[in-house]
Amino acid sequence: MRPIDxxxxxxxxxxxxxxxxHGLEHGPADFRDVPESADPAHVFDAATHPAVTSLAxxxxxxxxxxxxxxxxxxxxxxxxxxxxxxxxxxxxAVNWSVDYAVDVGAEAIGFTLYNGSNHExxxxxxxxxxxxxxREHDIPVVMWAYPRGQGVKNDTxxxxxxxGARQALELGADVVKVKNPGSKTAMEHTVDMAGRTKVIxxxxxxxxxxxxxxxxxxxxxxxxxGLAVGRNVFQRExxxxxxxxxxQLIFEEASVEDALAATER
Ligand code: FBP
Numbered sequence: 001m002r003p004i005d006x007x008x009x010x011x012x013x014x015x016x017x018x019x020x021x022h023g024l025e026h027g028p029a030d031f032r033d034v035p036e037s038a039d040p041a042h043v044f045d046a047a048t049h050p051a052v053t054s055l056a057x058x059x060x061x062x063x064x065x066x067x068x069x070x071x072x073x074x075x076x077x078x079x080x081x082x083x084x085x086x087x088x089x090x091x092x093a094v095n096w097s098v099d100y101a102v103d104v105g106a107e108a109i110g111f112t113l114y115n116g117s118n119h120e121x122x123x124x125x126x127x128x129x130x131x132x133x134x135r136e137h138d139i140p141v142v143m144w145a146y147p148r149g150q151g152v153k154n155d156t157x158x159x160x161x162x163x164g165a166r167q168a169l170e171l172g173a174d175v176v177k178v179k180n181p182g183s184k185t186a187m188e189h190t191v192d193m194a195g196r197t198k199v200i201x202x203x204x205x206x207x208x209x210x211x212x213x214x215x216x217x218x219x220x221x222x223x224x225x226g227l228a229v230g231r232n233v234f235q236r237e238x239x240x241x242x243x244x245x246x247x248q249l250i251f252e253e254a255s256v257e258d259a260l261a262a263t264e265r
Contacts, residue, residue, distance in 0.1 A: 014225050016051050034234065055074065078110040080126070110141075147161065158183070198224075203232040
């Protein structure tokens with residue numbers, strides 16, 4: 001396996017994954033406030049910003065839009081995903097194979113594991129197949145570690161988030177995307193538990209510039225190497241402005257004040 005810092009997923013050892021699978025996971029509701037965000041071309045355009053190291057999308061968007069952006073965007077294939085229209089214990093369908101994703105142009109794989117769901121065992125087996133195939137293609141694997149389901153009483157508890165990060169290390173993910181566990185100390189613990197698996201934080205629902213950037217700064221200071229973010233970018237009228245600020249925070253080690261100033265330029 002190539003060192004992850006030699007792959008297109010990272011820049012100077014850091015990463016900013018723009019996630020845009022919300023049309024599948026959440027449906028049109030996520031596009032209501034900024035209607036142009038429903039147009040995949042709008043978000044593919046945002047992904048050409050130099051701060052974005054990878055754009056994570058589902059198969060259909062990759063097939064239809066990536067060919068127009070292959071010189072400017074690094075593609076991450078989000079392999080599994082489902083709508084929120086059905087009821088029942090958390091699970092996710094695998095929608096494309098690693099081989100097919102590589103044919104389409106993927107340079108990295110993203111895969112959700114619902115740690116603690118009654119379907120965790122099957123999902124872990126699906127992850128194994130994807131992880132081993134990704135190793136054969138020598139492309140990195142990012143686990144979306146989402147502890148949730150009947151076995152998980154509180155999915156924001158720091159110890160639960162740290163457990164998800166540890167599972168990612170044990171199962172062979174190169175990078176694990178975790179929710180914000182709520183404090184720098186809790187994120188440091190998560191990073192410790194992940195060992196050599198790199199940790200990135202999930203963007204979450206949209207917040208003010210200051211609140212969002214402060215949460216990212218805290219996560220970076222705790223040892224995470226970046227962010228996988230969707231709504232806090234595409235639910236803004238001018239996604240490039242928050243990407244300017246994120247570039248400062250993640251790659252230039254700027255303060256929140258300096259990053260905020262970048263949004264005002
Ligand atoms: P956000 O930054 O918008 O939270 O996007 C990251 C992400 O993991 C997406 O890939 C996914 O669609 C979404 O969050 C899932 O959010 P949740 O399951 O918490 O509703």
